[in-house]
Structures are given as structure tokens and as C-alpha cells.
Amino acid sequence: xxxxxxxxxxxxxxxxxxxxxxxxxxxxxxxxxxxxxxxxxxxxxxxxxxxxxxxxxxxxxxxxxxxxxxxxxxxxxxxxxxxxxxxxxxxxxxxxxxxxxxxxxxxxxxxxxxxxxxxxxxxxxxxxxxxxxxxxxxxxxxxxxxxxxxxxxxxxxxxxxxxxxxxxxxxxxxxxxxxxxxxxxxx
Amino acid sequence: xxxxxxxxxxxxxxxxxxxxxxxxxxxxxxxxxxxxxxxxxxxxxxxxxxxxxxxxxxxxxxxxxxxxxxxxxxxxxxxxxxxxxxxxxxxxxxxxxxxxxxxxxxxxxxxxxxxxxxxxxxxxxxxxxxxxxxxxxxxxxxxxxxxxxxxxxxxxxx
Numbered sequence: 482x483x484x485x486x487x488x489x490x491x492x493x494x495x496x497x498x499x500x501x502x503x504x505x506x507x508x509x510x511x512x513x514x515x516x517x518x519x520x521x522x523x524x525x526x527x528x529x530x531x532x533x534x535x536x537x538x539x540x541x542x543x544x545x546x547x548x549x550x551x552x553x554x555x556x557x558x559x560x561x562x563x564x565x566x567x568x569x570x571x572x573x574x575x576x577x578x579x580x581x582x583x584x585x586x587x588x589x590x591x592x593x594x595x596x597x598x599x600x601x602x603x604x605x606x607x608x609x610x611x612x613x614x615x616x617x618x619x620x621x622x623x624x625x626x627x628x629x630x631x632x633x634x635x636x637x638x639x640x641x642x643x644x645x646x647x648x649x650x651x652x653x654x655x656x657x658x659x660x661x662x663x664x665x666x667x668x
Numbered sequence: 669x670x671x672x673x674x675x676x677x678x679x680x681x682x683x684x685x686x687x688x689x690x691x692x693x694x695x696x697x698x699x700x701x702x703x704x705x706x707x708x709x710x711x712x713x714x715x716x717x718x719x720x721x722x723x724x725x726x727x728x729x730x731x732x733x734x735x736x737x738x739x740x741x742x743x744x745x746x747x748x749x750x751x752x753x754x755x756x757x758x759x760x761x762x763x764x765x766x767x768x769x770x771x772x773x774x775x776x777x778x779x780x781x782x783x784x785x786x787x788x789x790x791x792x793x794x795x796x797x798x799x800x801x802x803x804x805x806x807x808x809x810x811x812x813x814x815x816x817x818x819x820x821x822x823x824x825x826x
Contacts, residue, residue, distance in 0.1 A: 498720030498824045520825040522719040524818075596824065658824050 485606060487597050498522075499596040501658070502530075502557060502632065504570050504615065506589050518660050519570040521559060521632075530557045530593070530634070555634040564626040571628060574617050587614040591634055592664060594655055604654030609664055610634045611651075641666065669778050671726055675815075676704060678775035679730070684760045697799075697806060699735040704728065713816075720823040723784075726777075726815040732758050732793065735804040751807075758793040758809045765813060780821035788813050 489495055502521045507514050522528065535551040564571055577585050591613040599605035614633040621627065638644040638651030644666060655662040676692065679685050688702055689695075695703045715723035734754040765788050768774070774783035793809040 496720065497716075497718045498822075500718075501825060520719060522717060523721070525718050526715060528718055660825060 485598050488600055489597060495597040501592075501594040501596060502528075503592040503594065503660075504589050504632070505592065506570075506573065517569050517573075519568065520660060521562075521570070523565060523568075524563050525559050525561045528557060528559050530555050553636070555636065557632045557634070559630050559632070562628050562630045564628055570615075574615065574628065574630065578617055578620070586616055587612060589613045589615050589632075591632055592655070593634075593650075594658070594662075596658055599654060601657065604656050604665065605658065607653060607655045607664060609638050609640070609651035609653065609666075611637060611639050638666075669776055671775075671777055672704075672728075674775040674777055675726075675728060679704065682761060682764045684757055684764065685730075697733050697808075699733060699804065699806065702733075703731040712819075719825065721818050721820045722822060724781075724817055724819045726817065728813055730761060730811045730813065731796075732761070732809045732811070734758065734807045734809065736798055736807045737804075754807070755793070755809075758811070761811055762788050762791065762793060765811075775815065777815075777817055780819060782818040782820065784816045784818060786813065786815045 487495065503518055504521055505516060505518045507516055509515075533554040533556065535553070536548060537551055538546055538548045540546050562571070564575075574586075577583070589612075591610045592607050593610070594605055594607040596605045613635045616631050616633070618629045618631060619627070634650070636649055638649075640651060644651045651664075651666050653664055653666040655664050672692065676690065679690065685702060691703045693703070711725055711727075713723045713725050717723075734757075735750070736754075737750040739749065765786060769786050774786055777783060789812040793811050796808040796810050799806045799808070
């Protein structure tokens, strides 16, 4: 698979808003299943995906180092996740919190969209992680009610057996930068 | 909508302002005339969010001219002191702003702006000075007001 360049001019920095995290979940409404999405990051000033790479380094008797990367457990913390009017994920998590239905916290699909790769015609590069966990950390604050959350990415896309067998996120593109995007897996 | 126009429309809901002429930037200073001026204007605060939205602050000042009297306070009922009465009237604008904020009644800055708060910088009008060279002498009161709002026009995802 070709490595796609950044869609930026030489020396141009990517604005933070070009790295987008989207939470998606399914709910049964009547007899139909409704898919809901929320773009995360409203009123968040700083948030990064931490990959938590587990590294093991050994040194042989000649002094050479050998480094193994055993695993990566990516997570993203939203230290500011305010209780906001119009939010969809907030009420969903609050409902789970009230019912203490902890297993439901691991039923989210997360898209990580890198809008600094790709374009409106061919789509923007994105990853899809299924069965991700979103945990709420606390509820309260000072002036406004804060409900900080942490997202634990699964490194897994069980949407198709092909991607599930690979043991990593589904890699593909989204057709547009809007909440009703369509994700297409790379073939 | 232009923010200055939005604020003027908003201020005209206030009874203390409705009853007297309101000017923008320039006026003929006389009793009961009010001037709406922009001071710090509209600026970006150092808060940019990861979704591309930005917290901004719009600041303006209302200047209110009131005639003054050099009569001492009289305790007798029915003889109100003009200076005291005028001050209370100007104070009414400050109270009105606070009330609107409590009721979340804000100026209409358009769909790309979400207003968070409107508040006066002081709890009372500031007396900037008195011009005694004219008749009647005029006191100049000012009230600085700031509006914090979220500008979502640069947000990538809507």
C-alpha cells in the first residue's frame, strides 16, 4: 500500500482540528437500529492519542541493544468534556453511569480521521476501531460541570472477517468531513 | 449580523436606553443622551479548541450623560436629590445586563457564534467626570460590558 503524503504545503503545520476523533454507537429505537455519532473535542483545548507502546530492550554481551516493541495500547483522554446542551455522547454516558451498566462502555466504535492526508475528492484517511471503551473519570468541577472521559482504542475492526483477522484497526477513508460521513475500507 | 448592530438591537430592549437617544460612536453630549462605543472591540482570546472553535471576547462601553445639581441631599420626603436619582437610573442598565445574563438573553451574533456570557466589568457605573462649563453641568458615566462567545465558524466538522 502506498504511503500517502500530507496534503500540506512545504513547512506548513497541520492545524489541530485536522485530527478528528469520532465516537459512534448503535441504539435500538423501536424496531430499528439507530447509529449515532459525535465529534469529540468541543471545548477541549488539548488532547492527544497516547500510544502507550510497551518496549523491551535487551543488550547482548557484545553491547548491542535489541529492542522489541511488544504492544501498543492507544488511548485518548479528554480532560475537559463538559456537560453541554446538544451533546449526544454525554447523555449516553450519563445514562450508563446511572445504571452502572459498565459493560456498555465497551461497545463504541471510534474513528480517527487524519484530515491532513487525502482530499475531498478521494476522501480523507481514517481508521476505524470497533469495540472500543469509553470510560468516564469524574463528574463535577468548578464553574461548569465537567465529565472527563478517556477513550481506549481497540486496535481492532471486527466489521469484516478480513480486517478482524489482521488484528489492527480498519484502515480506509471517509468521504467528507461531516458527521454523516461514509467510511470505506481500503481494499 | 454585524455585532455592533446586534448589540444596539439588544440594548434597545433595555427600558433605561429605550427612553433616551442612543448614539453610536459620536453624539451631542447633553442630558440623557447615551453613546454606545466599542473600546477593545472584538478579539480572540488565547483559547483555541481542538475542534477549531475559538473563544472570543467582544467589549464595548456605554457612556451616559446626566445633568448634575449642586444641591445637598435633603431628607424630606418628596425632595429627591437629582444626582442620586440619575445614578440609580444609570445603575438600572448594569442591573438589566445582569438580569439578561441570568435569563440567558443574549444579542444575536448569528449561527456561527454561541454566546457564553454577558457581564459588566464593574458592579456600578463609573463616574468619569463632570463638565461644569456647560449649562446644566453634565456628568459622564460609563459602563463597560464584555461578551464572551464561542466562534465556531472555523470548526471543521459541523
